[in-house]
Amino acid sequence: MPARPYILAETTWKTVRETAYEVAILPCGATEAHNYHLPYGTDNFECEHIAAEAARLAWDAGARVVVLPILPFGVQTGQLDIPFCLNLYPSTQAAVLGDLARSLDRQGVRKLVILNGHGGNDFRALIRELQAHVNVFLCVTNWYQVVDAADYFEDLGDHAGEMETSIMLHIAPALVRPLSEAGEGRERRFRIAALREGWAWAPRQWTQVSADTGIGDPRAASRQKGERYTSAVVERVSRFLVDLAAADPHDLYEQRPTAHSAHRRSLQDGAAGDRAEPRDGM
Ligand SMILES: [Zn+2]
Numbered sequence: 001m002p003a004r005p006y007i008l009a010e011t012t013w014k015t016v017r018e019t020a021y022e023v024a025i026l027p028c029g030a031t032e033a034h035n036y037h038l039p040y041g042t043d044n045f046e047c048e049h050i051a052a053e054a055a056r057l058a059w060d061a062g063a064r065v066v067v068l069p070i071l072p073f074g075v076q077t078g079q080l081d082i083p084f085c086l087n088l089y090p091s092t093q094a095a096v097l098g099d100l101a102r103s104l105d106r107q108g109v110r111k112l113v114i115l116n117g118h119g120g121n122d123f124r125a126l127i128r129e130l131q132a133h134v135n136v137f138l139c140v141t142n143w144y145q146v147v148d149a150a151d152y153f154e155d156l157g158d159h160a161g162e163m164e165t166s167i168m169l170h171i172a173p174a175l176v177r178p179l180s181e182a183g184e185g186r187e188r189r190f191r192i193a194a195l196r197e198g199w200a201w202a203p204r205q206w207t208q209v210s211a212d213t214g215i216g217d218p219r220a221a222s223r224q225k226g227e228r229y230t231s232a233v234v235e236r237v238s239r240f241l242v243d244l245a246a247a248d249p250h251d252l253y254e255q256r257p258t259a260h261s262a263h264r265r266s267l268q269d270g271a272a273g274d275r276a277e278p279r280d281g282m
Contacts (some may be wrong), residue, residue, distance in 0.1 A: 024113070
């Protein structure tokens, strides 16, 4: 297998010295139980595959991007009672991310994308804090939110269900146990309506929520579904990488509206002011 110049672990100093890399990609996964039929490394296999394929397409389109080795441990505070669910606290994650970003900063790499593949990882607060201290543009995308899974899958459970099983059947079929061995991934939902409806939030205590560690029924999974969905995600992430590689981190916003159009828009909106923040809540 020839070395891929967009995968840092396969790349030599000679290539690095000769390449003006624009964007570094840090895949972030988790090590955790995935029902009875998927391996503990599922999040890492998925995230590394999507990072590598998106980087390949971006590289072929001329963008100089490089995938860093994956951070294979995630935030698992709701699964501490399940053997080998290996937890990093968010504060540890912040320290690791900070060290890596400061390395890149000193070396002149100006853009870092975190490609997150684990729901317990929440990088936004970490980025808000770290961005004040490094001259590297920081951003995050959760690959499982890049395209609408409802267009591809019948059952939208969020852990080891139809989606993850389909992806694994596509990218690492030898590691998927027969679906006859899988649990049903049935979820016990919160009794309190606000938590159930999602507008109030608390982390889930996994062993109380699921008997088999899965949430979502994997039985309708197929390799074909996994391939279709994965390529849609990869395609979209690769376009983001190409756009980001070409962008000037100090000039990321659309042109300011003229005084006239700004006035007209504020009349249409019924209010002026900073409208950027509330979107983060979605
Ligand atoms: Zn997973």
